[in-house]
Amino acid sequence: MVILTFVIGLVLLFVGADLLVRGASRLAIILGLTPLVVGLTIVAFGTSAPEGATSIAAALRDQPDLALGNVIGSNIMNVLVVLGMAAMIKPLVVSRQLLHIDVPIMIAVSVLLYVFALNGVISRFESGILLLGIVVYTSWMIRKSRKESQSGAKKTRQVQTNKLTIARYTAFVLVGLVMLVFGAEYLVEAASTIARQIGLSELIIGLTVIAFGTSLPEIATSLMAAFKQERDIAIGNVIGSNISNVLMILGVTGLVAPNGISVAPAALNFDLPFMIAVAIACLPIFFTGYRIGRREGALLFGYYIVYVGYLVLDASGHDAQQTYSTVMFAFVTPLIFITLLTLATLAWRKKHRELAAQKQ
16 A cells, blocks of 8 residues: 555656646746746745645644754755756756746845744744745746746737646646645655654654755756746746745744744754755856756756755764764865866866867
8 A cells, every 4th residue: 555655756846847848848938938037936836835735834833943954955955956856967057037037035144034033033024024035026027928928928829828728837836736745745644654664763854854855846846847847947946936935934934923934043044055056056057068968967956965865964963963064064065166166267278279260
């Protein structure tokens, strides 16, 4: 029965992702929007539904640590795991808009969240500011996309824009989202049961299986988008999800929480700064020739394994935690930034040589 549940969850997950990507890409053409903007908005909001449901439910049960931790963990996983896995399968081309506008916005909202959290609580007023931010960001993105989409009108004429066609692709998106949510739930339930049967503790299950489960819609959608060559949707889904997680999900969560969202010292001292560092790390990675190659993808995924190792040792109070932490910050972190700098330098030199060759 457990294996059947696991298989059903897997099928729902990937069929749902296929429907979502197919519907979203066609709606982008019909509405005159770029696939990147659809990924940053419609797809990102939809795949963030599990994080939203988890955080709001936690706030209503007066579990603010879970509400905040869910968003922080999801944002870290989105960049390190979702982008990492997608890039390892299919190298992803990064648009200039993403590098110059959306990634800096993701970094800015991450820093803003840290500033709001400095006094130990994210108040309802601050949550309102976050929620207003997602309204402004989404409105601006859609308006900007329609103005700059030069081929939007041509593409629209190529697709029948009657109500039945629009309804069909809208149904693809909605059905795909529902299948993603249920597929993730079944998969997490089955994986948790299997993990208990082989003797893993609830702590390890929570840090791995459950955290992985809330990001499954993003993972499935970005992987499917990469396979279908809809790379703007693949990357836009991740960046858009991270922006909406902070602005929309924490905004709503903070408004419904009786006393706002309290921030634990551990989150303030480690998790939030780490989330900001991961967001900033996107800049040099994305700058390597405006693409995320397999090497960069493997680097991102590997760093997530290091991060989970730190969490497990820290939560279990293992004697090796202090040594691991020292190694992580004293050796691994500088090594990663040196690697990123090297990749960026190599990409710049390659681009410089290509420009020189063109002049000749």
